[in-house]
Amino acid sequence: MDIRFLGGAREVGRSAILVNDRLLLDYGMKTGTPPQFPVDSVDPEAVVVSHGHLDHVGAIPSLLSGDRRPPIHWTPPTRELALTLARDTLKLHGGSYRCPFTETEVKRVTQVSETHGYADTFEAADHEITFYNAGHIPGSAHVLVDDGDTRLLYTGDFHAGGPESDGDTPDRTDRRGEPIRGQRLVSESTARPDADVVVCESTYSDVTHEARDRIESAFAESVRTTLWEGGTVVVPAFAIGRTQEMLMVCDAHDIDCYVDGMGKGVTQMLAQYPEFVRDGETLQRAQSNARFVTGRDGQRKRIADKNTVVVTTSGMLSGGPAMTYIPEIRNLPVNKIALTGYQVEGTPGRNLLDSGRAEIDGRVMPVSAQVESYDFSAHADRTGLLDFLDSYRDARILVNHGDRCEPFADELAADGFDAVAPELGDVCRQ
Numbered sequence: 064m065d066i067r068f069l070g071g072a073r074e075v076g077r078s079a080i081l082v083n084d085r086l087l088l089d090y091g092m093k094t095g096t097p098p099q100f101p102v103d104s105v106d107p108e109a110v111v112v113s114h115g116h117l118d119h120v121g122a123i124p125s126l127l128s129g130d131r132r133p134p135i136h137w138t139p140p141t142r143e144l145a146l147t148l149a150r151d152t153l154k155l156h157g158g159s160y161r162c163p164f165t166e167t168e169v170k171r172v173t174q175v176s177e178t179h180g181y182a183d184t185f186e187a188a189d190h191e192i193t194f195y196n197a198g199h200i201p202g203s204a205h206v207l208v209d210d211g212d213t214r215l216l217y218t219g220d221f222h223a224g225g226p227e228s229d230g231d232t233p234d235r236t237d238r239r240g241e242p243i244r245g246q247r248l249v250s251e252s253t254a255r256p257d258a259d260v261v262v263c264e265s266t267y268s269d270v271t272h273e274a275r276d277r278i279e280s281a282f283a284e285s286v287r288t289t290l291w292e293g294g295t296v297v298v299p300a301f302a303i304g305r306t307q308e309m310l311m312v313c314d315a316h317d318i319d320c321y322v323d324g325m326g327k328g329v330t331q332m333l334a335q336y337p338e339f340v341r342d343g344e345t346l347q348r349a350q351s352n353a354r355f356v357t358g359r360d361g362q363r364k365r366i367a368d369k370n371t372v373v374v375t376t377s378g379m380l381s382g383g384p385a386m387t388y389i390p391e392i393r394n395l396p397v398n399k400i401a402l403t404g405y406q407v408e409g410t411p412g413r414n415l416l417d418s419g420r421a422e423i424d425g426r427v428m429p430v431s432a433q434v435e436s437y438d439f440s441a442h443a444d445r446t447g448l449l450d451f452l453d454s455y456r457d458a459r460i461l462v463n464h465g466d467r468c469e470p471f472a473d474e475l476a477a478d479g480f481d482a483v484a485p486e487l488g489d490v491c492r493q
């Protein structure tokens with residue numbers, strides 16, 4: 064088996080892997096100025112997609128230019144998310160170099176789409192493919208690829224759960240009374256299918272997440288304190304996954320909230336696929352606990368004056384309705400901005416954390432409101448990665464999707480694994 068790394072090698076973003084020159088796994092984009100796309104042009108016979116985040120699906124419609132029509136295989140939520148993201152990219156950047164496809168190509172996506180559930184084996188470009196729940200976002204999959212000789216497991220992004228600190232938070236159990244070890248939205252990755260080679264993400268290979276119940280309790284307590292003191296809490300959150308997770312956290316802790324931005328539509332869409340979330344009813348309840356903001360008639364400014372909580376895009380303050388709320392609440396120290404995920408270097412969210420200033424519409428504004436950060440990660444941490452890889456001691460490990468792929472591969476090698484971190488453009492033969 065030939066495994067060619069077209070993106071996501073020693074980096075996060077533009078994930079794309081070509082198997083045996085025929086089968087493409089993911090085709091993402093790396094946001095930034097300028098945005099980056101997978102290297103080399105490809106003409107695959109079929110495409111298989113791990114999950115619906117921009118860095119894994121962002122450039123998919125461009126594979127359907129001219130008379131090219133490779134089938135695209137994914138889970139139903141991944142299909143919906145890919146289309147949502149493609150339409151958003153068109154709306155924001157259509158006609159410019161930042162958008163590598165046209166409306167016509169986005170429409171073609173629906174014509175070539177083939178959806179599959181977990182553990183339901185299918186064929187793509189003469190390979191046998193099986194999806195397994197990856198526990199990252201709804202519909203996210205580990206992709207098992209069998210070409211008849213070699214079995215490749217492409218982990219995609221995943222979350223394998225983690226420790227609960229002391230079990231004294233009874234609200235972190237599911238409806239069967241089992242403890243929730245990771246996200247409320249999706250259950251953890253548990254499948255460990257046999258494989259000869261594993262392409263493994265490594266986003267948090269040097270991070271140990273704090274126990275999830277502690278993060279959640281700290282967040283809920285902090286939000287309640289601000290509400291008690293009469294302030295407004297803005298909770299910036301990514302539209303896909305994080306917004307729904309925060310709505311579920313608010314609901315579980317009896318915190319009323321508003322929801323705004325692209326996460327609204329994504330929440331409604333995901334509620335249609337209960338088999339791809341941990342518990343469809345709990346998501347539905349969280350959805351009804353949240354009030355959906357229309358943004359009409361100055362509604363956002365009125366909400367910003369209220370003693371309430373708003374969960375809104377964008378997660379790193381680089382756009383979205385958060386840009387309306389932050390200027391409104393920034394002057395009062397009683398207000399709070401509770402960030403809910405990793406803030407990439409150079410983003411307004413990161414600058415706010417580091418310098419206490421927010422750049423909004425090109426203007427740098429001092430922020431007197433409290434700024435806090437909570438690690439509601441959807442990725443495995445170091446312990447999670449090592450636990451996962453422990454099932455693959457006899458396989459070859461190809462480390463990708465991280466800022467420190469090479470050191471992590473070296474650490475694995477020192478621990479007895481056959482592990483390397485391929486570079487962009489590399490072909491690994493197995």
Ligand SMILES: [Zn+2]
Nearest residue numbers: 114116199220
């Ligand atoms: Zn992802």
